[in-house]
Amino acid sequence: MMDDGLVVVASGLVKRYQSVMALAGLDLGIRRGEIFGLIGPNGAGKTTLIRAIVGALQPTAGSVRVLGLDPIADRWQLRRRLGYMPQQPALYPDLTTHRNVAFFAAAHSVHANSGPVQRTLELVDLVDRADDPVRTLSGGMRQRVSLACALVHEPELLILDEPTAGVDPELRATFWQRFREMANRGTTVVVSTHQMGEALECDRVALIRAGKVVAAEGPGRLFRSRRATVRLDDGNGERRIDLDDYERQLPALMHESSAARVTIEMEPLDDIVLRLIREGEE
């Protein structure tokens, strides 16, 4: 049974590696069919959380349920239903693109020459490189092969650990388009990233810091109180005004101002996330 429509439920999740506390009592709920972002700086605990979700590590304390199953006790049942793209591509460089995808498809009894393998290669736009060894592909193409391996069996839950790391902006946009298409078809997509801008692509985002969720919201709510610096130039000199809540304060400011030239510098998303993390900790 799923807990209130939640696909992933973590309660008081702890993972300790000797003196390092990778997860420090983390609570989380991920809903079916949403794109859920795990955002945080390096070492925040994103990958450890993902590995706990896929049953690749035993938590020190607390519990996690995925698709209503225990990721350790029911791992083989669970793994038939999830797709996982690790941080490093984890591919066979001497094998072709097609063979890599077919190998991971075979684990789910999907035949190498079947429709799903071909469709997945089309989805990641690698049909013309299907017969090339992976070692001859660019970094971005390898990421696409890795993604194809994760979704070839059309999983209910797709878990992607920094899928866009080292990927150029154009390909990154394509990736997010694919994730959105999958979510629209009912797949739950969990994506970790340390690129704060990608939070805007998610339905909900968990900010993770020191092994804990410090905020879990939709990106609209999360970034609502965005700060900005406004420079007003009325011809006699420039005036600089810092706004704590850009969305609420800017209309009023513009209404009062008679400046001929207005420059707005938005608070970078990275800074917002770091500020939210600090506020969450306090």
Place this chain on the structure above:
Amino acid sequence: MAVMRNTLAQLAGDRRFVIVSTVVPVVVIYLLSVFWDALNTPLVEQSRFAVPAGAFIVHFVTYVLTAIVLVRERVAGTMERMFISGYRPGEIVAGYLGAYTLLATLQSIVILLVLTLLFDLGLGLGGTLEVYVVMWLMAVVSLALGMLVSNFARNEGQVFPFVPLVMMPPVFLSGMIVAIDALPTWAQTVSWAVPLRYAVDVIHEITDGGGLADAWAPLIMLPALAMVILFLAARTLREEV
């Protein structure tokens, strides 16, 4: 079957690995023949010396290469990905065993051919085929040992401390250089745990004019040990790096 097909495809794609794993033993056997000629001793029969040495080379090369290849798989993250994709430990071990057994088969044939060319073994076709069976079984034991050891190494570098640990006892405790009966009692006891001891026992039986049937007890120990070690390898195969 998928793991075996995949591993065979990797081997086919990595020709350098296949060439090195077959050419290196040939070079070592050639050096051995040079050493033997320089030694120029009529006291020891060539076959009693050369054939166990060939079995040892199969043992060494197969063990080290298997261990390194599997650790490489772990470091690259493909081992973990196999697990998370739903491949089970038994499937993975059986797949690797199947694929690398084919390589070991090729390797054993090459080594035996070179031994036959460079040494005066005097075994005849029947004896040579019987020696081949022993070498092949020894290769399977070595594969299993390589798999088992790879489970305890986190990276390629950590394989190397295991090399002397696993490979030095066979040199001294297998009867290859010194007869086991001549060793102290404790060393004789330890030798029971050395797989090469059983291979050398059978090889000596063949080179002394007997056959496999005359050495059935040590012969049967080789597949038995392989099964025990493979079972342990499957049980200790970890997902975590």
